[in-house]
Amino acid sequence: xxxxxxxxxxxxxxxxxxxxxxxxxxxxxxxxxxxxxxxxxxxxxxxxxxxxxxxxxxxxxxxxxxxxxxxxxxxxxxxxxxxxxxxxxxxxxxxxxxxxxxxxxxxxxxxxxxxxxxxxxxxxxxxxxxxxxxxxxxxxxxxxxxxxxxxxxxxxxxxxxxxxxxxxxxxxxxxxxxxxxxxxxxxxxxxxxxxxxxxxxxxxxxxxxxxxxxxxxxxxxxxxxxxxxxxxxxxxxxxxxxxxxxxxxxxxxxxxxxxxxxxxxxxxxxxxxxxxxxxxxxxxxxxxxxxxxxxxxxxxxxxxxxxxxxxxxxxxxxxxxxxxxxxxxxxxxxxxxxxxxxxxxxxxxxxxxxxxxxxxxxxxxxxxxxxxxxxxxxxxxxxxxxxxxxxxxxxxxxxxxxxxxxxxxxxxxxxxxxxxxxxxxxxxxxxxxxxxxxxxxxxxxxxxxxxxxxxxxxxxxxxxxxxxxx
Ligand SMILES: Cc1ncc(COP(=O)(O)O)c(C=O)c1O
Numbered sequence: 121x122x123x124x125x126x127x128x129x130x131x132x133x134x135x136x137x138x139x140x141x142x143x144x145x146x147x148x149x150x151x152x153x154x155x156x157x158x159x160x161x162x163x164x165x166x167x168x169x170x171x172x173x174x175x176x177x178x179x180x181x182x183x184x185x186x187x188x189x190x191x192x193x194x195x196x197x198x199x200x201x202x203x204x205x206x207x208x209x210x211x212x213x214x215x216x217x218x219x220x221x222x223x224x225x226x227x228x229x230x231x232x233x234x235x236x237x238x239x240x241x242x243x244x245x246x247x248x249x250x251x252x253x254x255x256x257x258x259x260x261x262x263x264x265x266x267x268x269x270x271x272x273x274x275x276x277x278x279x280x281x282x283x284x285x286x287x288x289x290x291x292x293x294x295x296x297x298x299x300x301x302x303x304x305x306x307x308x309x310x311x312x313x314x315x316x317x318x319x320x321x322x323x324x325x326x327x328x329x330x331x332x333x334x335x336x337x338x339x340x341x342x343x344x345x346x347x348x349x350x351x352x353x354x355x356x357x358x359x360x361x362x363x364x365x366x367x368x369x370x371x372x373x374x375x376x377x378x379x380x381x382x383x384x385x386x387x388x389x390x391x392x393x394x395x396x397x398x399x400x401x402x403x404x405x406x407x408x409x410x411x412x413x414x415x416x417x418x419x420x421x422x423x424x425x426x427x428x429x430x431x432x433x434x435x436x437x438x439x440x441x442x443x444x445x446x447x448x449x450x451x452x453x454x455x456x457x458x459x460x461x462x463x464x465x466x467x468x469x470x471x472x473x474x475x476x477x478x479x480x481x482x483x484x485x486x487x488x489x490x491x492x493x494x495x496x497x498x499x500x501x502x503x504x505x506x507x508x509x510x511x512x513x514x515x516x517x518x519x520x521x522x523x524x525x526x527x528x529x530x531x532x533x534x535x536x537x538x539x540x541x542x543x544x545x546x547x548x549x550x551x552x553x554x555x556x557x558x559x560x561x562x563x564x565x566x567x568x569x570x571x572x573x574x575x576x577x578x579x580x581x582x583x584x585x586x587x588x589x590x
Contacts, residue, residue, distance in 0.1 A: 128173055128174075129533075131586060131587060131590050132530075132533065132534060132583040132586055132587065133582055133583055133585070133586035135534075135579055135582050135583070136533070136534045136537065136579065136582075136583050136586075139534065139537040139538050139541055139579070140174065140537055142537075142541050143174075143537055143540060143541060144174065146191060146193060146541065147175075147177055147189065147191050147193070148191060149178070149189075149190040149191045150175060150176070150177045150178045150189060150190055150191060151174075151175055153178045153190060154175035154176065154178070164176070169202075169549060169550065170549060172549055172550075176549075177189045177190075177193075177540070178190045182197065182209035182210060183209050183210050184208050184209060184210070184560040185197060185208055185209070185558060185560050185561045185562065185565045186209070187209065187545070193543065194543060195540070195543050195544060195545045196543065196544050196545070196561075196565050196568055196569065197209070197545045198544065198545055198546055198547060198555040198556065198557070198561075198569060199545045199547060199548040199549070199553075199555065199556070200555075200556040200557075200558050201414070201419060201556075202414065202548045202553070202556075203357075203389055203393070203414050203415065203508055203548070203554060203556045204413075204414035204415060204417065204419060205415075205418070205419055205556070205558055206392060206393075206415045206470055206507055206556060206557075206558050206559065207415075207418040207419065207465055207469050207470065207558060207559060207560070208558035208559055208560025208561065209419075209558075209560070211418060211469055211559070211560065213464055213468050213469055214418050214419070214461060214464055214465070214469070217460050217461075217463075217464045218457065218460065218461070221456055221457055221460040222457070224456070225456065226455060226456055226457035227451075227452065227455045227456070227457070228455070228456055229451060229455075231454075232454065232455070232456045232459055234456070234459045234460065234463055235454065235459070237463060238459065238462065238463060241463075241466060241467065242424070242426070242466075243426075245396060245397065245466065246391075246397065246398055246401075246410065246412065246424075246426060247397075247398070247400070247401055247406070248410060248426035248427050248428075249426075249427065249428055249429035249432065250426065250427070250428075250429050250432035250433065251424050251425065251426030251427075251432070252424070252425050252426075252432070252435065252448050252453075253422060253423065253424055253453055253454040253458070253459070253462075254422075254423045254424070254425065254448070254450060254453055255421045255422060255423060255450060255452050255453065255458075256286065256413060256421060256423050257285070257286045257386075257388035257411065257413035257414065257423050258285075258286025258287045258288050259286075259288075259423055259450070260286075260388070260411035260412070260413055260423035260424060260425045261285045261286050261288050261291055261351065261384075261386060261388075261411055262286075262288040262290075263425045263446075263448055264349070264351070264382075264384045264386075264409045264411050264425050265277050265288065265290055265291065265348070265349055265351070265384075266446055266447075267382070267409060267425070267431050267432070267434060267435075267446055268348040268349030268381075268382035268384060268408075268409070268431075269348040269349070270434050270445075270446045271348075271382055271430070271431045271434060272347075272348045272349070272380060272381065272382060274345070274346050274347060274348040275324055275346065275348060276323075276324055276325070276326060276343065276346045276347045276348060277290055277291065277324065277325050277326070277347075277348060277349050277350075277351060278325075278326045278327070278328060278336070278339070278347055278349070278350045278351070278381075279291055279293065279294070279325060279326075279327055279328075279350075279351045279352070280327070280328060280329070280330045280351075280352050280353070280356070280521075281294045281297065281302070281308045281327045281328065281329050281330065281520070281521045281522070282294070282295070282296065282297075282330065282356065282358070282359040282520070282521025282522075282524060282525075283295065283330070283351075283352070283353050283356055283358060283359075283386070283521075284296070284358040285351055285353075285386050285388075286388070289317050289318065289321060290321060290324055290325055291325065291351060292312070292313045292314050292317060292321075293310050293311065293312060293313060293317075293321060293322070293325040293327060294308060294309075294310055294311045294313070294325075294327040295313045295358070296313070296359075296552070297309075297311035297313075298311075298525075299525055302522070302525075305329065305522050306329065306332070306334070306335045307335055307338070307339075308327045308328065308329060309327070310322040310323075310325050310326060310327050311327075326339060326343070326347070329520045329521065329522065330352075330356055330362060330364075330519070330520045330521060331362070331364060331365045331368055331519045331520050332520065333368065333371045333372070333375065336350075336372075336375060337375065340375060340378075340379050340381075344379040344381070345379070347379060347381045348381065348382060349381060349382040349383070349384050349409075350372060350376050350381055350382070350383055350384065351384045351386055352369075352372060352383075352384070352385060352386065353385070353386045353387075353388075353389065353390060354369055354385050354387065354390055354398075354399035354400060354403060354405070355390050355399055355505055356521075357389040357390060357393075357505065357508070357510075357554060358389070358552060358553075359521050359524040359552050360503060360510040360511065360512045360513075360518065360524060360552060360554070361503035361504070361505050361508070361509070361510045361512075361554060362503070362518055362519060362520065362521075362524075363503070363505075364403070365519065369403050369405040370405055372405075373405050373406070373407070376408075382408045382409060382431065383407040383408050383409075384407060384408065384409045384410070384411065385398070385399065385400050385407035385409070385410045385411075386410075386411050387399060387400065387410050387411060387412050388411055388412060388413045388414055388423070389414060389508075389554075390505070391410075391412040391413075391414070391415060391416060392412075392414075392415035392416055392470055393415065393505055393506040393507060393508055394475065394479070394505060394506025394507070395472055395475055395506070396466065396470055396471065396472050396475075398410060398412070407427065408427050408428050408431055409425065409426065409427035409428070409431060409432075410424075410425075410426055410427055411423065411424070411425055411426075412424040412426070415465075415470065416462055416465065416466065417458060417461050417462055417465060418461045418462070418464065418465035418469065419461065420457060420458040420460075420461030420462065421452070421458060422454075422458040422459075422461065422462055425448075434446045435447075435448050469559060470559070474559045475506065475507065478507045478557045478558070478559065478561065479504075479506060479507060481557055481561065481563065481566045482504055482506075482507055482508070482509055482557050483504065484566060484570060485502070485509060485555070485566060485569060485570060485573075486502040486504055486509055488570040488573045488574075489502045489511065489573055489577065490502055492573050492574050492576075492577035492578075493577060495574075495577075496577050496578050496580070496581035497581060498531065498577055498580050498581050498584060499513070499514060499515040499528065500512060500513045500514065500515075500528070500531070500580075501514070501515075501517075507556055507557045507558070508554040508555060508556045508557075509554060509555055510547070510552075510553065510554040510555070511532070511535075511547075511551075512524075512527065513527040513528040513529050513531055513532070513551065514526070514527040514528070524552070528584065528587075529551035529552065530551070530583075530587060531551075531580045531583060531584060531587075532550070532551030533551075533583075534576070534579040534580050534582075534583040535576045535577070535579065535580050536549075538572070538575060538576040538579045539572055539576050542572050542575075543568075544568065544569055544572050546569070546572075546576070
């Protein structure tokens with residue numbers, strides 16, 4: 121069965137076919153598990169993003185910068201939980217705190233005492249008045265949208281084309297629309313990302329391009345009084361990495377104020393990425409609400425919705441009985457295991473002194489990629505934000521999602537297989553994904569990555585020739 125998958129790779133040329141063959145040879149146990157579980161678990165994974173052809177690798181253990189698969193192969197991990205693990209795997213300080221907490225119970229479903237310390241820490245760290253914890257980025261976004269609707273009494277959410285905000289129905293629109301469906305560049309069509317979304321989702325979620333306020337202004341002139349919230353990643357980090365142009369975020373702030381729309385910064389990826397804080401703080405633009413997840417938890421399932429008291433306090437309006445505010449609830453919310461993780465991560469591990477060393481190492485990766493792109497004539501560059509980075513498969517600087525769609529994303533595959541076969545997971549799974557360095561990555565780990573870049577980029581360039589001839 122799996123030999124048939126090799127055909128998929130023939131367009132990339134014989135060198136890539138031989139890399140994929142090598143992948144098959146070194147991961148027989150992963151293949152066996154995939155065959156066994158995919159009969160019961162669709163695609164053999166529990167998050168669609170984890171699947172790739174011919175089958176994903178199954179893992180059993182991770183520590184520091186390393187992760188081991190079920191065939192005993194060791195990898196230096198630069199995926200780091202899609203950026204959730206700036207702490208690295210199983211950080212000793214977390215392991216110690218977890219051990220202690222596990223022995224005292226991990227789920228109380230009563231308020232946990234650590235909330236007091238966290239209430240001292242979090243508002244100041246992230247410049248927010250009030251906050252609540254949930255379990256995932258998707259949940260946090262769902263609550264942020266609900267709060268925005270409750271606050272404004274309106275229904276429609278605006279999002280950015282090409283931005284991913286998790287699996288909540290009313291943001292699962294135009295996260296990665298195909299060219300044929302996406303509509304005009306300046307006025308994108310709302311394309312549903314999934315089957316099973318309510319029919320009215322298209323009307324309740326409007327889409328605008330990133331880095332361009334004119335289409336937004338036109339939309340607001342027509343429908344401004346129906347819009348509850350504008351959700352935006354201050355730096356787009358799910359289509360490679362795309363920075364806001366000068367003044368863009370400030371204009372979003374002005375326009376949302378003008379139309380009384382709740383401005384939501386989704387900081388699930390940007391938060392804690394370059395220093396202990398948010399991109400909102402870095403750019404000096406104050407959203408009404410922020411969502412955080414991933415890096416704040418050191419690997420635990422946790423997210424946070426926070427922001428202005430006026431909006432957050434709708435969860436518990438003083439004049440209403442208990443169940444007439446905005447409902448925010450959950451059996452696993454703010455459980456002792458997750459809160460312990462957040463507290464240790466924020467106070468003992470991701471402190472501001474930890475960042476400069478890793479950011480410097482990250483710059484070396486960029487330099488090395490760009491030297492190799494030059495040497496082999498590959499049209500690509502690298503964008504960094506803090507401890508993360510992404511390859512942009514284009515010669516010209518990318519400023520919005522349409523340009524990402526027109527870039528040569530398929531060149532990621534040769535790079536990925538070549539690196540995996542040499543013991544490096546170069547980034548999270550997918551050409552649109554980033555890599556992340558953790559506080560546990562050493563200089564040697566990064567040297568190892570860099571040593572593999574030349575050959576991987578060479579393979580990209582060979583594949584590029586084959587693909588262009590196709
Ligand atoms: C910007 C952004 N928002 C929200 C989410 C959803 O987070 P989760 O996967 O924890 O539900 C993601 C996930 O990658 C994300 O990148």
